[in-house]
Amino acid sequence: xxxxxxxxxxxxxxxxxxxxxxxxxxxxxxxxxxxxxxxxxxxxxxxxxxxxxxxxxxxxxxxxxxxxxxxxxxxxxxxxxxxxxxxxxxxxxxxxxxxxxxxxxxxxxxxxxxxxxxxxxxxxxxxxxxxxxxxxxxxxxxxxxxxxxxxxxxxxxxxxxxxxxxxxxxxxxxxxxxxxxxxxxxxxxxxxxxxxxxxxxxxxxxxxxxxxxxxxxxxxxxxxxxxxxxxxxxxxxxxxxxxxxxxxxxxxxxxxx
Amino acid sequence: xxxxxxxxxxxxxxxxxxxxxxxxxxxxxxxxxxxxxxxxxxxxxxxxxxxxxxxxxxxxxxxxxxxxxxxxxxxxxxxxxxxxxxxxxxxxxxxxxxxxxxxxxxxxxxxxxxxxxxxxxxxxxxxxxxxxxxxxxxxxxxxxxxxxxxxxxxxxxxxxxxxxxxxxxxxxxxxxxxxxxxxxxxxxxxxxxxxxxxxxxxxxxxxxxxxxxxxxxxxxxxxxxxxxxxxxxxxxxxxxxxxxxxxxxxxx
Ligand SMILES: Nc1ncnc2c1ncn2[C@@H]1O[C@H](COP(=O)(O)OP(=O)(O)OP(=O)(O)O)[C@@H](O)[C@H]1O
Ligand SMILES: [Mg+2]
Numbered sequence: 001x002x003x004x005x006x007x008x009x010x011x012x013x014x015x016x017x018x019x020x021x022x023x024x025x026x027x028x029x030x031x032x033x034x035x036x037x038x039x040x041x042x043x044x045x046x047x048x049x050x051x052x053x054x055x056x057x058x059x060x061x062x063x064x065x066x067x068x069x070x071x072x073x074x075x076x077x078x079x080x081x082x083x084x085x086x087x088x089x090x091x092x093x094x095x096x097x098x099x100x101x102x103x104x105x106x107x108x109x110x111x112x113x114x115x116x117x118x119x120x121x122x123x124x125x126x127x128x129x130x131x132x133x134x135x136x137x138x139x140x141x142x143x144x145x146x147x148x149x150x151x152x153x154x155x156x157x158x159x160x161x162x163x164x165x166x167x168x169x170x171x172x173x174x175x176x177x178x179x180x181x182x183x184x185x186x187x188x189x190x191x192x193x194x195x196x197x198x199x200x201x202x203x204x205x206x207x208x209x210x211x212x213x214x215x216x217x218x219x220x221x222x223x224x225x226x227x228x229x230x231x232x233x234x235x236x237x238x239x240x241x242x243x244x245x246x247x248x249x250x251x252x253x254x255x256x257x
Numbered sequence: 258x259x260x261x262x263x264x265x266x267x268x269x270x271x272x273x274x275x276x277x278x279x280x281x282x283x284x285x286x287x288x289x290x291x292x293x294x295x296x297x298x299x300x301x302x303x304x305x306x307x308x309x310x311x312x313x314x315x316x317x318x319x320x321x322x323x324x325x326x327x328x329x330x331x332x333x334x335x336x337x338x339x340x341x342x343x344x345x346x347x348x349x350x351x352x353x354x355x356x357x358x359x360x361x362x363x364x365x366x367x368x369x370x371x372x373x374x375x376x377x378x379x380x381x382x383x384x385x386x387x388x389x390x391x392x393x394x395x396x397x398x399x400x401x402x403x404x405x406x407x408x409x410x411x412x413x414x415x416x417x418x419x420x421x422x423x424x425x426x427x428x429x430x431x432x433x434x435x436x437x438x439x440x441x442x443x444x445x446x447x448x449x450x451x452x453x454x455x456x457x458x459x460x461x462x463x464x465x466x467x468x469x470x471x472x473x474x475x476x477x478x479x480x481x482x483x484x485x486x487x488x489x490x491x492x493x494x495x496x497x498x499x500x501x502x503x504x505x506x507x508x509x
Contacts, residue, residue, distance in 0.1 A: 023349060095344060100358075
């Protein structure tokens with residue numbers, strides 16, 4: 001009886017948590033700048049300043065660039081997740097939640113959901129700006145759904161990694177450190193320039209890290225090209241990392257609180 | 258009558274640090290119970306165990322008749338916690354904080370409950386300001402107000418007046434007395450002996466991992482009769498009693 005009631009309330013409670021942390025996102029100018037304005041600025045810079053010099057083999061550089069910019073935006077948001085989680089843990093608000101009759105994991109899932117929703121919003125804004133800059137896609141409904149799914153998966157993967165950092169950190173700075181390696185992944189991939197142009201060592205890294213197959217898959221879906229086995233490589237990367245990060249984060253969560 | 262809180266042989270250690278050795282006490286329903294102890298005595302540790310935030314190593318602990326280890330969700334239905342450090346969401350306004358908790362407690366009219374509490378705690382004017390702009394006292398009041406939502410049967414307050422000025426302290430005392438007046442059981446920890454004197458029906462002193470004395474203020478005073486040598490008979494304050502007990506312990 002009790003458990004059934006608790007389960008019905010689980011999604012309601014998550015909704016309350018979502019509203020709470022969405023307010024955190026919208027009331028932090030810093031967050032909005034980093035996850036939306038900065039990727040847009042980067043897109044402008046690359047297309048209008050550097051774009052002429054980059055040879056991608058496609059006619060419009062913005063078409064080539066967009067998938068990478070979307071991943072940059074998601075990567076930029078990861079640091080904020082660990083920051084918000086750390087503050088919740090440190091300021092005792094988690095203790096309040098945990099002494100209340102709500103599911104233990106609801107506060108953590110609330111942060112995951114927030115990450116998904118806030119990223120969805122910023123990605124839509126970025127795609128809109130790209131559209132104004134001349135981005136066009138021939139993708140159909142199904143392809144867009146697949147793209148949304150992959151982006152959501154990538155978001156969850158990074159968010160769970162960020163959660164470990166936020167929950168395990170001993171200081172605010174420690175919580176934010178995770179942002180740096182994550183920021184770099186999209187930069188050393190085929191997101192901005194084809195890997196062909198890179199020196200051997202960097203090229204090997206770029207071709208065998210998770211971001212490249214994700215970028216390639218999204219690109220293929222956007223422009224109706226065959227996705228090949230890149231999509232499976234992308235999914236395998238995401239699901240494996242996400243699963244490990246999830247287990248690890250849950251362990252830390254249970255132990256710390 | 259069943260006790261609101263029953264603790265028997267409670268033990269807890271953090272790695273090598275043996276914080277709670279053998280803690281026994283009980284709290285009657287509707288009473289105000291004060292747990293006294295110096296810094297690091299283990300007061301917060303006890304509160305965390307009673308509110309299901311921390312696992313005990315040994316002993317029997319029941320809250321509202323439910324075992325904290327085997328029935329934590331029943332315990333959480335019966336209690337609410339105001340931790341040692343104000344647990345308010347600083348980005349949200351006072352009102353949003355209260356509405357959030359009211360929603361999490363699944364009340365049917367979160368807005369009305371919130372308005373009522375804002376009024377009662379003198380936060381109506383500041384209701385729509387972010388909690389980060391609140392003074393320490395306002396934050397504490399908001400914190401306590403959040404704990405009252407949903408009318409829990411047992412309220413835990415971990416050093417509710419630490420860091421408040423005398424005025425703020427008296428205000429919080431008034432709230433606590435009102436709570437007990439309406440039948441709520443209050444478990445509070447404090448370092449201020451005066452606070453325990455003012456508020457508590459029963460007092461327990463935690464020292465070196467054990468409850469070394471407990472009883473009503475009158476009982477504690479009886480244990481240590483006023484010094485006869487003095488010209489004017491002086492009632493010992495709780496402070497005297499406390500210091501005496503600790504010295505006696507250490508002499509042994
Ligand atoms: N998570 C922890 N890990 C290791 N030691 C801890 C931990 N939490 C508390 N302690 C130690 O246990 C002892 C009791 O701590 P506790 O916080 O319960 O004391 P307290 O009576 O609430 O003190 P204060 O009046 O300062 O709040 C202290 O020596 C403290 O350092
Ligand atoms: Mg304490």
